[in-house]
Amino acid sequence: MNKPSVKQWQEPAPDTDFDAFVTVVESRRSVRKFEPEPIPDEIVERCLDLALLAPTSSNLQSWEFYRVVDPDKKQRLAEACLSQPAATTAAELIVAVARTDTWREHSRKMVEVFDQSEWEWPKTMRAYYEMMTRIAYGLGPARLGGAVKAVVEPVVSLFRAAPTLPKDECDLKIWAVKTTALACENLMLAFRAAGYDSCPMEGFDERRIRKLLKLPKDAVVVMVVGAGKRAPGGVYGPRIRFERDRFIHTV
Ligand SMILES: Cc1cc2nc3c(=O)[nH]c(=O)nc-3n(C[C@H](O)[C@H](O)[C@H](O)COP(=O)(O)O)c2cc1C
DSSP states (O other): OOOOBGGGOOOOOOOOOHHHHHHHHHHOOBOOOBOSOOOOHHHHHHHHHHHTTSOOGGGOOOEEEEEEOOHHHHHHHHHHTTTOHHHHSOSEEEEEEEESSTHHHHHHHHHHHHHHOSSBOOHHHHHIIIIIHHHHHOOOGGGHHHHHHHHHHHHHHHHSOOOOOOOSHHHHHHHHHHHHHHHHHHHHHHHHHTTOEEEEEOOSOHHHHHHHHTOOTTEEEEEEEEEEOBOTTOSOSSOOOOOGGGTOOOO
């Protein structure tokens, strides 16, 4: 039986509450001191689900989140976060990890999703995940693919717009970290929307965290998010942002 084309898919934009969003964004502060009260399990899991709805490059979902609940591991993680109060007082500690090598498996999974879908997906989509992601994110044997991209890309760019693709491990890390950081923001806004608070932390000993969580070689610890109920004095001062026109350019 023929499947309907996914081009017929309709998803009208639902009404949203802009004021509620403004309240969430404006009231999110980095909180360094939390009350001992726990966050209900279902809220933490729901916030993590919402983190996974962040946009992700090529939909390759190059992220992982480790919710550390084991008391001994949690204590060691807080120590690895340099014993910052945002970590030692947090009801929840979540380690956001970017993965630079899961794109292969995830490309295969995308093809499986197309195969199992009740919709007919365009052949170009399948080709993208069967072939193009290898060109885009693969570095090739002895990094030769990356070297070829480094030569070909600027030449093509002289004649037509050419995508700037990862050419070495560092580029791949940037690629995976971008996506993971977006999910972290979703996570922190979700906690705020649920009445809780958070603090992103990059003040940590990555070696210790890698060891504690037995992270694979291609993992990059992006940040540790501490979360909980805001304690009095948990925000260290009024928010500081520089003048808007330093950052926002209309050209
Ligand atoms: C990637 C990243 C790493 C951060 N690391 C830490 C940290 O280790 N410890 C900490 O107390 N705050 C940390 N922060 C929080 C910033 O200090 C905070 O976002 C900034 O001062 C602005 O304050 P606000 O978040 O309340 O607007 C980090 C923020 C980001 C985005």
